[in-house]
């Protein structure tokens with residue numbers, strides 16, 4: 081079955097910085113299994129703001145191993161509808177709709193194969209990396225972590241105290257390098273190609289996995305430095321909060337747009353829906369009121385993932401899918417346009 085939304089209460093709100101809050105949810109006992117997650121994964125939240133229903137993805141910053149509640153950290157973006165609402169208006173006791181955790185940006189804490197991690201975060205990109213840091217340090221007793229975290233200044237560091245505490249508690253296995261754009265201290269700068277090249281040369285880094293989450297430029301810089309050091313792509317894991325730069329419309333514009341009627345299976349029901357040439361399969365589902373699951377609509381999350389049972393589609397971007405998922409026939413419906421008349425999309429698959 082496709083993932084569904086469940087009503088969940090906000091149990092705690094903590095201000096992290098002037099522009100960021102941590103929101104915790106108490107998951108009822110009967111839903112604990114449904115909301116189980118791996119460090120690094122995200123949840124999808126559905127809110128009704130001024131009569132408009134909106135879905136957004138937020139990474140879990142809590143650890144499934146040590147935290148009872150599920151917690152997200154939300155940074156207010158300029159003119160951002162949901163992040164502003166969450167920062168300014170959401171209250172303890174409010175009921176929101178949450179879709180269970182999802183996503184391919186995750187660590188398998190039970191694997192002994194990985195013994196060192198380099199995490200590179202910028203701004204709110206710390207959220208999944210905090211979950212990973214806590215979980216790895218608590219569960220993988222031999223594993224080492226280097227976290228490079230870029231921010232404007234000290235006051236804009238989300239989870240400042242939590243990170244300091246982890247640094248003190250696990251001083252032999254956890255190295256934190258804060259890079260601040262505006263500071264008089266030593267670590268002044270931005271996560272540029274030059275700075276990352278300097279920071280990523282330590283011998284500690286051999287045979288480790290790299291997790292990147294932050295602004296586009298930071299992720300691009302980090303990836304370029306890692307590729308220059310011949311780090312295999314399979315060791316580099318990325319989580320985008322905004323549209324990946326690799327996203328390209330070139331291919332879709334070279335394809336003659338056509339209207340198609342496709343077959344869709346969702347929550348056990350089957351539908352024939354019209355997909356107009358300019359729409360993605362997801363947009364067509366929304367227009368046809370079948371309530372398909374989705375969050376980011378930019379290929380950064382995989383909430384709208386479905387299995388293509390027959391026919392052909394074109395995807396503008398596939399960032400959030402793994403190679404295995406592509407191989408198995410999964411598509412991101414927010415990016416997919418039908419190319420043949422026999423398209424059958426199975427969200428429950």
Ligand SMILES: Cc1cc2nc3c(=O)[nH]c(=O)nc-3n(C[C@H](O)[C@H](O)[C@H](O)COP(=O)(O)OP(=O)(O)OC[C@H]3O[C@@H](n4cnc5c(N)ncnc54)[C@H](O)[C@@H]3O)c2cc1C
Nearest residue numbers: 137138139153154155160161162163204207321376380381
């Ligand atoms: C997998 C995933 C995990 C995410 N996890 C987190 C998280 O842990 N914490 C968090 O704060 N956000 C996270 N995000 C981003 C989040 O989903 C929203 O996109 C963000 O809160 C903005 O939503 P909004 O409704 O406030 O802004 P919108 O009303 O959608 O957009 C308003 C304006 O802000 C710009 N904008 C949108 N998102 C961002 C952004 N992230 N940074 C800068 N500008 C932006 C848009 O271009 C637009 O101009 C995640 C996104 C994804 C895909």
